[in-house]
Every structure is written in structure tokens, then in C-alpha cells.
Amino acid sequence: MRNGGLSSGTLRLIALMGVFGLVVIFFATQIDNYLRASLFNRTSTSVAIILPIAVGQAFVVLTRNIDLSVGSIVGCTAYGIGGLLAAFPDLPPPVAVAAAVAMGALFGTVNGLLVSRFGLPSIIVTLGTLAIFRSLLVQGSGGASITTASLPAWVPAFAQANAFTLGGLQIRWMVLAALAVTLLAHLVLTRLRVGRQFHAAGSNPDAAAFAGIDLRATVLRAFVISGALAGLAGFFFLARFGNITVVAGLGFELKSVGAVVVGGVNIFGGSGSVLGVLMGAALIDLIDASLVRWPLVSEFWREAVLGFLILAAVALDAALARRLMRRRARRQPEHGTAPAAAPAAMPEDARP
């Protein structure tokens, strides 16, 4: 896609930044005391939790699947690691984080095996595991909640620790960690062979299979990554909120899918970048945090606004893709040898 002038991915990124700027300007005129350092601090910390989940979701969506169970995985790992740390307060921090990631990966493996081995539709599988994982948590917890007081002091301190401050802007370690994960995912997806396979498996599974890509393994990998990153987010969640009840992480599936779709990952698989997902997550969180403070929108409408945003992004995506395809078709000869241009065409054809 890189040789196609300004790629649709880059365009999308620029457009998202523009929208982001407009949203900030709009709310600055609407809400008193809006443009403060606290806005950045709150939003960035909040994005740090949803971002790993959304990046994991992007891997899954790239392979033409979806993971609706991420919210339940976040809740289970936050609770599980909270309980673990309460029982073994001397556990070294890296071990605790690794345990959270491993626990999430385990849940992801369940999803991945069900989808890849049995060929079940991922939307149904993960809808089922969304409920099953949550029920496991409800039953397993026996209703007791994890409280901040039961955790070793470094856990809540981690969520507050600043790597550095710029004026009033606090750059927290948690935010840097989430950005590092995103960057790593970006490099894997764009530079590594195994990363390109996610795109290939989603854009044209048959062609990918012919090319010798193990589709089952690729889909399984995507779900394991999604679970592992949801586990990491579960640890962040625990550190930030401390008090974990069985409702922890509820609704993250909607937010993560929203961030992925708004960020320009094609919901039919095959194309998209996690840098877009980063912008999508930031935009969704900014809007959510701002709507709370905007007196004109009642509590009941905030969820709906997120819903509208997702619909708008998908509609825009479809329209743009169609136009891009038409232009590509006209210029077909010069792109005849670019293999990367082909994948994007498939989902377009598959669309009703």
C-alpha cells in the first residue's frame, strides 16, 4: 500500500487527528475549565487501560474475527491477580504482571481454539465466553471484592507514578507502557512476516492458505494476543482502581471494538493499523470523558453517542473504501504488481 501515494491508512490517521482537534476545540467552548492539564492526565491514564485491549482486538479483527469477551477477561485477571497479590504480597512486580498476561492469554487460548479448531463463528464463541468468563468470576469470587487495602503498596502506586512531568502534564509509566505495547504491535504487524500473516489471513483466507499460511495458527495467535493484552489491561485496571468487584471491565468490548473501528481497522478484516487504533482509543475516551461534563447530553445518551460514532466510522469506512477501489480500478495497470493492494479489494467484494 505504501506505493499508492498517500495510503488510506495515513489519510485516516490525519483525519482522526483533525477530528480529535475539532473535538477538543468544540468542548473547550462548551465546558468551563476544560483546557487544563488535568484533562490530559485523566484522559491519558484512562486510555492506557483501554489501549492494550483495543490493540489486541485489532489483531483479532484483522483476521476477520471479533473478540467480545475482552471485558470479562479484564475483570477476571484484575480480580485474579488482585487475589494473588493479596495472598502473596511479596510477589515481585514483574512476576505479577507476567501472571496477568499469562492468565489473559489462557482465556484467549480458549477463544482461539474454539474458533480455529472447530470453525465456529468468533462472534458467537466470544459472546458465549463473555458470559462464561464473567460467571466464573461471579462464582469464583463468592461476591467478595478486592480492596485497595489488601494490595501491596506498589500496585496502586504504579498507577500514579509519573515517568516525567511537562509543566502540569503528567506522563505516567502506565501510559508509556501502553504506548510501548502499541508501538511493538505496530512493528510486529508491519515489519515481521508473522505479523503480515494476520493481514493476509483476514484479507483473503483462501489466497493466504494457498500461500502456505497456517490460517488456524494465525487465528489462534490473534486470540491469544488479544487475551494476553486484555490480561495486561486487567493488571492496569487493578492498579488504577484498586477496588475490584465482579462488574470490573464491563463494557470494554464495546469500547475496544469502537476504538478499532474508529481507528480505521476494516471490520471485514485485512487492513488497518494499530496507530489508527491508538487515535481511535484516544478519541473515544476523550469524547466519553467530555460528554460526562457536557450538561447538554444526559447520562442516558452517552452510550448512544459511542454507538453513533461506531456507526459513523463504519459508514465512512465503507464509503471511502468504495471510492478508493474505484480509483484503484481506474489506475489498475500501475498497481498490477503491488500485492499489498490486492487484499483490500477482497472484503469490498465480500460486502453485500
Add this chain to the structure above:
Amino acid sequence: MTRLSASASAVALALAAALAGAPASAQEAVDMVLLPKFLGIAVFDQAHRGAQEAHAEIGNPGALEFLGPTPENSVAGQIEILTTAASNGVDVVMLSNNAGDQIAPAAQAAQEAGTRVVTWDSPIPSGQGESLFVAQVDFAETGRVMADMAHSIMGGEGQFAILSASPDAANQNAWIASMQEVLASDEKYAGLELVEIVYGNDQSEESYNRALALVDSHPDLELIMAPTTVGIQAAAKAMQDEGLCDRVKVSGLGLPAEMVSYTLNGCAPEFALWSFVDLGYLTYYVSYLLATGAIQGVEGETFEAGRLGSYTIEKDPTRENGLRVLMGPFTVYTAENVEAAAQ
């Protein structure tokens, strides 16, 4: 989760006998379901403990089940569990209603099928389909207790905001309304200004973010009042995390075990609650007596509820229709008594 043990038909026969005027014996088998708003919140488990205590004390040979929906499915789940319980011939469903009036048709159908519906913690707003409501505290008193705590924390003057649970939680809404009434009607509270009401839906992260948004929106805010155990600790943690406790205090309804550190460090100097164990215990007693026909559930009726003593069924003054049994009282927790209660 235990399963329905006693055969439903046997219970139905026993119930029929009771309804036919057979004298109510203390050991009559009554199958009961305790239905919380959803599973996994500490206070509901405490209520379950109280119900189990009463169950053992009475020696009810029937089954006591603790069945609740999962959190994301609270409204539909409650209606489904109530309906299933009724068709399984359960004698009483004890409901902490989270479904507003949406559950009324299912409750009415259950009553017609011979299943009593006793609400506790949170009633059916219209009173339809409900035998009676076991109120933890007088809802009007809740308003006054909250107003008093706000008054004492803010020194009688200043801006405060409310962080509630879900926008359609009947109990929280009634408490907020009663607090507003108290504020408006008593000159003592003239200096207290309620600037905003927000909802954290009893989720830690939402409540936490709402609390921070309140601080950002209102630079002069001095207090966040959260009439929900999840909201109050999320708000207290948010203020503590951001180093705001000197400026913005937190109060409301909270569990001592969850609030002790915030009360001792001054983030939440005062909060209140009642005993959820007692609430479960009293609810069990009144439900059992209703199901056996020992009481009819009419206004003015008096009964004994074990260790809690004597109660009277009265018209619920906080709703247009409906009967209630009032438990009470409030305990206000401060740095003096919170540690002992947290044990």
C-alpha cells in the same frame, strides 16, 4: 449454587393446607429465593448471611436459595429468575429490585401463581406485585442523614455533588430526592448547594472517572456525596490518588471494611450505613411468616422477628402505593468507630 431440593408438589400441598386455614406451625416448609440486584457485591452477600441465620433459627425444612443475575444482565436476569421461581412453585421470592417497574408484570404473575414477592433494599416503585417492602431505613431519614453529614463536613456552607449508582435505581433515587427535599425545606442547610448529580452505575472505573470529572467541572466543589458502597470508595480512592483530599471530601453510604483507610486519612471523614446482615435476617422472617400465613401482610399488623424484636407493617410513606416494614437505624461512622466496625 444449591438446587431446588424439596419437591415442588409437596410444597404446593403444604402451602394449600396453610391457605386453607391450617394452623401455621413454626416448622412448616417454605421454599425461598433471595434475589439480589446482581451477584458479587459484598452487601448482598451480607444480606444472604442474615437470611441463612434466620433460616437456621426458624428451622425451615424448605430450601433457601441465593440466586441472582450476572451484573451485565441485571434487569432481564431478575425478571427471568422471578418468573422461573414462580413456575417452579417457590413460595417466596425476596427481591432487591433493580428493574424499576419493568418487573411489576412478572411480580404480579408470580403472586397470581401463589409465589409471594417481598422486596428489600430496593422496592418496586409502583408497589404492584409486591406483598410488602422491607426498608433498611426510612428513606426520608436517609436524606436527613446525608444532609447532616454534608453539613458537618463542609461546615455548613459550600458546593457538593452526588455520585449515584444507576439512573434507574429506585432506592438511590428516592434517597437523593429526600435529601433534596431536606435541603430545600430546612433553613439549616441553606448554605449547601447541590451542583450536579452523576451516575457511576456501581462500577469502580465509571464511578472513579465521574468523581474526577466532577472535580474538574466544579473548581469550588468541597464534597462528593455517594449513596452507594461502590461509588463512595471509588470516589474516595480517586480523591486520594489525585491528592485532592484536602480540598474535596467524600461521604455517603459505605461499608466500614472498605472505607476504613479513607476515614482514618481524612478523605472520607464521615459516612453511614445500616446492617445488611440484619436486613437479610428481617426480610427472611417477614417472608416466612407471610408464606405460612402467620401474618397476612396488611397495614397495622405486628410481628416478632427473632433477635431484632417487634415490627409493624405500615403504609410506605415514600411511595404512593405499597406497604413497608421499617428496619433502621443508621450508624454514622467516623474515625472514632470505623476501625471497630471494620473487623
